[in-house]
Amino acid sequence: MSSAAFVIISIFTLAAALAAATLRKLMHAALSFAVALVGIAAFFFLLGAEFVGLALVFIYIGAVAVLIVFTILLTRRHAGKDRGFNWSGVAIAVAVFGGLTWSIVKTQSLSIVAPHVPALTVKRIGQALMTSYVWPLQCVGLLLTAALIGALVLVMEEKR
Amino acid sequence: MSWIIDHLWLIPAVPFAASLVILSLSKLRRKSAVVLAITGQVVALAMSVLAFLLTLQTQGFRVIQNFTWFTFGEQTLRLGFVLDPLAAAMLVMISLVGLCIFVFSVGYMAEDKNFTRFFAYMSFFSGAMLGLVIANSLLLLFIFWELVGLASYLLIGFWIERPSAAGAAKKAFITTRIGDMGFFLGMLWLYNRSGTLLFYDGGNGCLESAGLALLGASATFIALLIFCGAVGKSGQFPLHVWLPDAMEGPTPVSALIHAATMVAAGVFLVARVYPLFSLGAINGVTSSLTIVVWIGVTTALMAALIAIAQADIKRILAYSTVSQLGLMMVSLGVGGVAAGIMHLLAHGFFKALLFLGAGSVIHGCHGEQDIRKMGGLRRFMPVTFMTYAVGMMALSGVPIFFSGGWTKEEILHATAHWPPSHVPYYLILVGVVLTALYMTRQIIYVFFGNPRAAAERAHESPRVMTMPLIVLAFGAILLSAVLTPAWPWLHGYLAGEPTYVDVARLIQPMLFVSLALVSAGVGVGFWIYRKAGTQDGGRPAEVDPLEYAQPALFRFLANKMWIDELYARTVISFSWMAARFSDWMDRYFWDGLVRGFGAIGQLFGIFTTSVDEYGINAGVDETTAGARGLGRVMSTAHSGQIQTYLGAIAIGMLALLLLYAWLA
């Protein structure tokens, strides 16, 4: 876990995230969001959770980002430029960031270096998912099905 | 081969699965439905034959497969399957006859718009019936019992658009329910006494010595309560009224359910729990068995008499079925269990044959069911005629070549030696004569004489309908090979005794008795009905010869001895009166009480209203006005903008965070 990699990834990620939050063209913002997600996946790799990183790329870039751009396409009337900008929101966000950072820095027990842990193989995750976490897994499956059907019902054209 | 023992459940499961798949198909997939239903039936038949072959290995073969259904508290409720000669013989009969009837239905129902539904129900019935015979637990048997009842209900009312069919279905359902009530009570009682409902459980089942020892004197009542179920299902005397009405269903249904299999379930049930009936028997006689005998005799004789005066081709067969079932009950009651079951099996074949033949006739006559309008059909429908004749002779009990003759003879044999009384024996002899008589009448009306109104455009049925007839006819004949006293193989198989060939026993006095009775019946029948359907002397063509001779008696019989009317006057009108009385009680007595209390409440209400209006409200008004004002102030926070809410949440989170960090 090298510092250089960490610094590069965090600058990359935060820059992309900031772009996603502030760019005026909606499409550019959505694409920046995808880039930011790549950065987060890189963080996960750096932390040794390769599977989660790959899953993140798979789900967010392969599915969520495409969904977002599709939605932009389908609601195109205002897609060009988003003019309004709510400055009170900026103030709150900055305050939250300040508060969080202050409390993190203040908590001394958090300044620890990562211990040596055995590599987290996909096999182990699979075993955990199929044994201790099998109920949550089933529930998530159910949830996804429900979400799928719900989304379909929401956007279905009403028959006249 | 022993694979089938571990997978006995597959035998009912296959038709069930076929039924479920067919139900999920669209109405238009007729071919798929047929293929699925018949495949299911063929698979069931193959597995049944496999199971049957397995039981041939040893005398008195019996394997059980028990499993726990669920556990409540300390008790576990266990169900199971059993395979023994009784079950195996029933399995083969049901699946073979069922297969023939399925094939027949392909032709018979070809025009029906609910073709797929029909096959779904039929498969469902077949699965339930197969499950019934292999059940090793009274509860499991009861479950399948109710499932066949449901199938019967659905199929009697298959042509739901006819009010008569719907009524018949309802009647069948409610009448059998009366019997099932007794069955259920008996089952509860049995569970209470013996603590198990498994028939065989390695010595601990309720039919084995340990279980029976716990019953004591209550066995008689339990047996009689269970017999109530059998009475309902098998159409025995007080509850027989539904069975003739059940002929409203399509003819294959009548053949499969109301002749060959389901109605025999009552007989099967008695045979299955026979140890309960015979517990503590002295000389083979117990009080419960005596009641079985008398009910059987009454039913057999009464139904045979009614059958003589019926005009509907299917109703005659229906009453004949009731009569034959009574005969089987008599046989069981007098101790001839094997004879009764043999008659059940043989009856399954030839009665299915007769019903399918009747179906073929109806099909050929374009839906006409009145035998007085047929006649001379033997020229138009040769195959149907030949097979029908085989069935008729088997039912009448013509000896030597026809299975029915041998089984009937054995029943007579068993009855003749019943210690308490000889009356049932003589009554049954009368019944045999009557059977031959009404079958002769029917066959003369339908197939002989001159073609009348409905027979003029008659035609032979298609191959798909005649093939099952031929198969069943051969079955009815060939079955007699294992029934003769010279080699009573089936008897030995069912009773678990060794058998050997002894040609000398072929000739017995009983053979001549039955030959004499049958020829008497057939001869008298020919003599009476030789000119049926034609004008003769002072008698118009459409009047029955017997009616001409004995109008009062004929009317009594034709109206089914007025039993339906009797029920309508007594049971049904009583329940009407009870309902009306309850209604009156509800309306006036209980309602009056309620209204009285209501009035008291109202008075109290008027009092409190005044207190409320002038005492309390004044204060409350002020308070609500204040609350409304406060609400108006608060509602400004609800801008309807989610971002505002989100911002508020963020600020709240920040505040909590700072509070927490500051405290820590």
Next chain:
Amino acid sequence: MSKSIDQAFVHAKQWLLSWLAGSPGWVVQVASILINIFMLLAVFLTLFALISVLERKILARMQNRYGPNRVGPFGLFQPIADGIKMLIKEDIVPARADKIVHFLAPVLIAAVAILTLGVIPYGRNMTPFTIDGGILFFFAVGSATELAVFMAGWGSNNKFSMLGAMRAIAQMFSYELPLIISVLPVVMVVGSLTPDRIVAAQAGYTFGLVPRWFAFTPWGAAAFILFSVSGLVESNRTPFDVPEGESEIVAGHMTEYSGFKYATFFMAEYIGMFAVSGLATTLFLGGWHAPARILEIIPSYVWFLVKLGALLFVYIWVRGTLPRTRIDQMMNFAWKFMLPMAFTCIVAAAVWHYASRGLRGWLWSLVVIAVVYTALSILLDTKRKFAPRVYRFAE
């Protein structure tokens, strides 16, 4: 001897890296990665050039004409000429296009295609990047293709482009499901997402004769076919080139691209095809294993290339044979047939595994697949749909 030829490339790389002995660890690591990337690009760009001309020649043979035969011997230098043409062509960007997105789309699509090549084992000890979840990596990265196609469609600000992109995304989404699900049986049976393990699991020969490739089990064969068809769709090739069908929507999302950007799209399509074929080889055709024990003297990477080449030939063959499908037919096929069949493959693989992986398992899984296949064809009424067309004329 054969062993050293087999490992020739591995040894060569080690020899090259030995020059760096003594430098810090990360330098060696970076150098190793760079060598891998260089080799990948060199091999596959050459292969791309070769296949592009071979495809034209093979198609020409199938259509009874000569194909390119002017530049170099047998027209083999044709790709070089094409490349030069593409490079010096004017790069046109529409005035109203979203220029950044328009520029980034071909970059992304090519990058993604090349990245997916990295996890495939090309020979014994010849996997460029060994990742624990290599198969997942392949699909995770590959799924970005859809985003790239959408960017191309959106960035061009052209109706044809947008329509083409939407069609492409619809078909890619639909076929990604069977594609991934048909991989699951293999992953399940092997118990690993690592391509090396999957290849290793297919070593050996049943009865010393039939190689233990998954394509030789019923579920494997079915999954292989499903995978290949889905792969064909994913690479947008005929008969599934609906998104760029020139007779309908000009060139789909590539309408507004010209010059080198167009060439990049073209290259990405081919490299994507190589990647899918390579993965199919790895998953179902035993990777770099030889088909018979005697043939093991031939180096492993040759076998890999032979299998890859065979699959590519089939792709070209299909392109030369079948007409383009309609989009609704494609969608129906994906959701009503491919997806249930892919799930069936999972069940069949489980049956195969629990019936002890022997002949019994083989037969049972065949039964499972045959039953579902028959049921599906009855339910979908294929007999009626695939009957000879009846032409009705106005009367």
Next chain:
Amino acid sequence: MTPTLQVFLIVSAALFSIGLLAALSRRHAIFILIGIEMMLTAANLNFIAFWRFSPPAQQPVGVMIAIFSIAIAAAEAAVGLAMVIAVYRHYRTTNVDQLDQLKG
């Protein structure tokens, strides 16, 4: 020097705040969704970081929660975007400022 848990948490906090910024200050509904997704991923980053920096345990709990939360986020995105489309169809706008029918 290797990064400590603190710096990871700070990066995660920054990401969270940026997500909050997007959700609070932009008018377009899709931005709000993007912001929420970003906050969720920031939380995931936290989970993974805590898992990595805590002593080895029997079960990789942090990773598991991250996996489940990714799945749930996918469901949330699908439903959320479907709602955006439905809202657009009904009100012909995706500007959340104009969607104030619930104003008290």
